[in-house]
Amino acid sequence: MKLKFLIFSLLFHVIVFSQEKQFVSTDISINKFIEGTLLIPNDNPKPDLAIIIGDSGPTDRNGNQNFLKNYSLKKLAEALSKNGIATFRYDKRIVKQIRNNYLDKNIVFDDFVTDAISVIDYFKTSNTYNKIFVIGHGQGSLVGMLASREYIDGFISIAGAGQSIDNVIIEQIEKTAPMFTEDAKKVFMVLKNGQTTSNYPEALSSIFKEDIQTFMSNWMRYNPQEEIKKLSIPVLIINGTKDLQVSVEEATLLESAANQANLKIIDNMNHIMFIIDGDDLENSKSYNESFRSVSRELIETVVTFLN
Known part of the structure; x- marks a missing residue:
């Protein structure tokens, strides 16, 4: 099946960008949230x-946060819609x-899953679309997996973690600040038992501050490897070799x-779907560079899968 997909992808390469299709943009309120x-x-x-479905943090529909303006999700949506695919x-x-x-x-993390299910239900009941797919980016990958068990025709994970969030964070700490590894493990054990704690190093406060511990505890209940097994639909998994957040x-x-x-x-693609030719500094700066385009190879791959 993978060989067929590769061949079809190569054949489809000529078609994807040969037609510039226009689209109509409409703002929609799904519910009060x-x-x-x-x-x-x-x-x-x-x-x-x-x-x-967007990544972690206060990510808006365009892929932006307060001081990070790259419009990555808007660019992804517009590129897909120019290729004949409706996007929300x-x-x-x-x-x-x-x-x-x-x-x-x-x-809590489950609230994001509830929101994704509400979006899916909204469009499914409209009976306006041929097929409905979910694309989850970063944290949105796991949210999308959990929301896609019914009514969905296919699922795409872009830069999604393959381990529970506690294991992902521990690995990052081991690489960047190994002296805090054991402290982090102890905190996660407390959270795993449904409790909270103020006993953590100040250097880890951005991860473990008490007002987000309940959210973290809920999030770490889910192992993406177990959740993706529950999907009986076609799945496409995409990652870039220059992703600083998800390997x-x-x-x-x-x-x-x-x-x-x-x-x-995808060679040289980073976490927000941009191609980075330079070093980690260029990679980091790109999170706030709105002039960049999302990877052309990414769009080709997604369009081929959806078709």
Whole structure:
């Protein structure tokens, strides 16, 4: 199956960018928590729909946060819609709360899954689309897995972790600040037991501050390798070799666990889907560089899979 996918991808390469298709943009309110933007190609009366779920933090529908403006999700959505695929991308619920000067401190990871399911249900009941797919980016990969067990025709993970969040963070600490590894493990053991703690090094406060410990505890309950096994739909897993946040090894873990999955590793693509020719400094700066384009190879791969 993987060989067929590769051959088809090469044949389709000529087609994907040969036609510039226009689209209509409409802002939609799904419910009191979720607002987003729907793009519908002009020349397709009943297109496929790709629902795009964003990464961790207060990520808006365009892929931006307060001081990081790269418009990566907007660029992904527009590129897909120019290729005949309807897209819907939405602000995470905390974005709306921040804009209204109110932040629910009781929010948990499962709330993001609930929001994704609400979006899927909204479009599924409209009966407007041929097929519905979910594209999860970063944290949105796991959210998308959990939300895609029903009514979905295919799932795409872009830069999604293959391990539970506690293991991912411990690995990062081992690489960047190994002296805090044992402290982190102790805190995660407390969180795993459903408790909170103030006993952690100040250097790890951005990870373990007490007002996000309940969220973290809920998030770490899920192992992406176990969750992806539960999907009985076609799966595409994509990662870049210059992803500073999620390594290629995470993608291979997901592929190994999935029932039916294609794996695509894109050379020099970073976490926000940009191609980086230089070093880590260029990579880091790109998170706030709106002039960049998302990887052309990424778009080709996704369009081929969706078609």
